[in-house]
Amino acid sequence: xxxxxxxxxxxxxxxxxxxxxxxxxxxxxxxxxxxxxxxxxxxxxxxxxxxxxxxxxxxxxxxxxxxxxxxxxxxxxxxxxxxxxxxxxxxxxxxxxxxxxxxxxxxxxxxxxxxxxxxxxxxxxxxxxxxxxxxxxxxxxxxxxxxxxxxxxxxxxxxxxxxxxxxxxxxxxxxxxxxxxxxxxxxxxxxxxxxxxxxxxxxxxxxxxxxxxxxxxxxxxxxxxxxxxxxxxxxxxxxxxxxxxxxxxxxxxxxxxxxxxxxxxxxxxxxxxxxxxxxxxxxxxxxxxx
Amino acid sequence: xxxxxxxxxxxxxxxxxxxxxxxxxxxxxxxxxxxxxxxxxxxxxxxxxxxxxxxxxxxxxxxxxxxxxxxxxxxxxxxxxxxxxxxxxxxxxxxxxxxxxxxxxxxxxxxxxxxxxxxxxxxxxxxxxxxxxxxxxxxxxxxxxxxxxxxxxxxxxxxxxxxxxxxxxxxxxxxxxxxxxxxxxxxxxxxxxxxxxxxxxxxxxxxxxxxxxxxxxxxxxxxxxxxxxxxxxxxxxxxxxxxxxxxxxxxxxxxxxxxxxxxxxxxxxxxxx
Numbered sequence: 206x207x208x209x210x211x212x213x214x215x216x217x218x219x220x221x222x223x224x225x226x227x228x229x230x231x232x233x234x235x236x237x238x239x240x241x242x243x244x245x246x247x248x249x250x251x252x253x254x255x256x257x258x259x260x261x262x263x264x265x266x267x268x269x270x271x272x273x274x275x276x277x278x279x280x281x282x283x284x285x286x287x288x289x290x291x292x293x294x295x296x297x298x299x300x301x302x303x304x305x306x307x308x309x310x311x312x313x314x315x316x317x318x319x320x321x322x323x324x325x326x327x328x329x330x331x332x333x334x335x336x337x338x339x340x341x342x343x344x345x346x347x348x349x350x351x352x353x354x355x356x357x358x359x360x361x362x363x364x365x366x367x368x369x370x371x372x373x374x375x376x377x378x379x380x381x382x383x384x385x386x387x388x389x390x391x392x393x394x395x396x397x398x399x400x401x402x403x404x405x406x407x408x409x410x411x412x413x414x415x416x417x418x419x420x421x422x423x424x425x426x427x428x429x430x431x432x433x434x435x436x437x438x439x440x441x442x443x444x445x446x447x448x449x450x451x452x453x454x455x456x457x458x459x460x461x462x463x464x465x466x467x468x469x470x471x472x473x474x475x476x477x478x479x480x481x482x483x484x485x486x487x488x489x490x491x492x493x494x495x
Numbered sequence: 496x497x498x499x500x501x502x503x504x505x506x507x508x509x510x511x512x513x514x515x516x517x518x519x520x521x522x523x524x525x526x527x528x529x530x531x532x533x534x535x536x537x538x539x540x541x542x543x544x545x546x547x548x549x550x551x552x553x554x555x556x557x558x559x560x561x562x563x564x565x566x567x568x569x570x571x572x573x574x575x576x577x578x579x580x581x582x583x584x585x586x587x588x589x590x591x592x593x594x595x596x597x598x599x600x601x602x603x604x605x606x607x608x609x610x611x612x613x614x615x616x617x618x619x620x621x622x623x624x625x626x627x628x629x630x631x632x633x634x635x636x637x638x639x640x641x642x643x644x645x646x647x648x649x650x651x652x653x654x655x656x657x658x659x660x661x662x663x664x665x666x667x668x669x670x671x672x673x674x675x676x677x678x679x680x681x682x683x684x685x686x687x688x689x690x691x692x693x694x695x696x697x698x699x700x701x702x703x704x705x706x707x708x709x710x711x712x713x714x715x716x717x718x719x720x721x722x723x724x725x726x727x728x729x730x731x732x733x734x735x736x737x738x739x740x741x742x743x744x745x746x747x748x749x750x751x752x753x754x755x756x757x758x759x760x761x762x763x764x765x766x767x768x
Contacts, residue, residue, distance in 0.1 A: 210591060213590050213591055214590070214591050214592065214593070216586070216590055216671060217586040217590030217591060217592045218586075218592065218593075220582035220583060220585055220586035220590070221582070221583045221586045221587070221592065221598075223578075223579040223582065223583065224579055224580065224582075224583035224642060224646065227579055227638060227639050227642060228605065228639060228642060228643070230639075231613075231617070231635060231636060231638075231639030231640075232605060232608065232613060232639050232640075234616075235613035235616035235617050235620065236612065236613055236616075238616035238619075239612060239613060239615055239616050242615055242616060296512070296515075299508045299511070299512075300508065300512075302504070302508070303504075303505045303508055303509070304501070304505060305505065306505065306509055308754065309509065310508065310509055310512045311754065311758070312750055312751060312754065313512040313513055313515055313516040314512060314515065315750040315754065315757065315758075316516050316519055316747060316750055317515070317516065317518075317519065319696060319743075319746035319747065319749060319750045319757070320519075320700070320742070320743040320746045320747065321699065321700035321702065321717065321718045321721075321742055321743070321746070322700060322702060322718075323700075323702050323718035323719075323721050323722050323742070324718075324721065324739045324742050324743050325518075326722075327522075327721060327735055327736075327739050328518045328519065328521075328522050328739065329518065331521070331522060331525065331732055331735070331736065332518055332521065334732075336534065337533065337534040337535070337536050337732075339517075339521050339536075339539075342536050342537060342539070346537075368515075368518060373761070376758055376761055376762070377761070377762060377765050380758065380762040415765065418765045419765065422765060425607045428609075429609035429610070429611060431610075431611065431702070431703055432702045432703070432718075435702075435722075436702075436722050450609065450611045453611050454611060454614070454703070457614065457615050457618075458618075458707060463615055463619075466615060467615045467616075469611075470609075470611045470612045470613075470614070470615060471612065473609050473611050473612060474608075474609055474611075474612035477607055477608075477609050478604070478607070481604065481607050
């Protein structure tokens, strides 16, 4: 190593020091602390604080509320991500097919994505209003209680989430579409490919990779979803929209079980990391194959 | 004939996307509707428009305080994330570091970090440090959460700055700071804007931490104030609509005025690997 390299290395460490300090103190340290908390019985209001070993995790195995929350999280994640991909690709293709006014078209989409999720929740709470909600009015003055019916609440929450996050998928796909060289389409035309063939043989394969990335981001986001259901339904009715994160939050801050709630948080963390890891492996394998 | 069909298609697509934004426009319309007409639909359109809901929200609710808090917290978070993140990103992009691969992996992994995972220890930490219900507490946790994405984005943009420009500055005798000030930052300006916008939006929209660490109007941000918007006997839909519009004003402004930077940041965050 030359002296210049050594100097650069020192500089690098110095420049990175504030980052390491911030992430160490506010992400890594709490990350270790939460593991420790999850091994304890800790209920401050009853002055309970003792070591519990794996009790909290053992309880999860027989906790019906936990399995319900896990199922809700899975259903929510799969349905909302699937809808986002289908709608997102469609929207991207539609905007790309336009000649003018793309900026305006993008604005309509970005509007939904950029505002706080709490606002989205309030928007949809009003749209779902049993008597005065726009959705019931549009369906011909019905009085469906979207958020109060245990069968409809989760689909209603999924719809609100899809509305807010589909634009993310659409924007990524749209940016990729812009980067597909025009020669590719010209060549296809020369070869006599029809519209459908062009779409399935050229456009969609070109989108595959960015879609995988978008799905990864969206899946990780959906697995830890909190804001929408916490504000829109509070996890109800009858726990039908209670995701793992909402359950963990309520255990922590509503029933004040710091130990048990932390165990739930650790489960969400492990779930997200496992999915991310599996996905990156898949993505890498895909790169090698392609 | 063919041309007019294409134009028709263009119009249809635009109409479809405008329809997509209806939930937003419906709330906008609701915020101007007279109280008595809110629950009487149809007709969909109000007989007249009123500013009464905005008056209530501005004069009688805690929303103005919350707006101030959000503006302060989000601005400070953005500045702090850039001040900490820019040198870090430069080191990651340009300088040799021990364990660089592992470091990059850790940065990517922490962009996926679920907030719920650290909210309980952070709550205890905030209490121990007496930072609950303060701007400082929120700015710190927001910064630490936004930092991985900020660094990821900036490192990508820094790699796009031609290294020859930096070498030329070094030959001219500029030190690291000088190179930074006169070469890197000017060339990086659009990237900085993208990273800053995304950080600002994250902090402005963030709910879980803000809801947990704030107690009073001293630090409650907009999403928290909106989630807790009080209704005494019945839900004040018109006031909530007006409050929602105030809460979405900065994000909407960013979408309209600074769309280019926003899209660039979004795409860069996903594509750079």
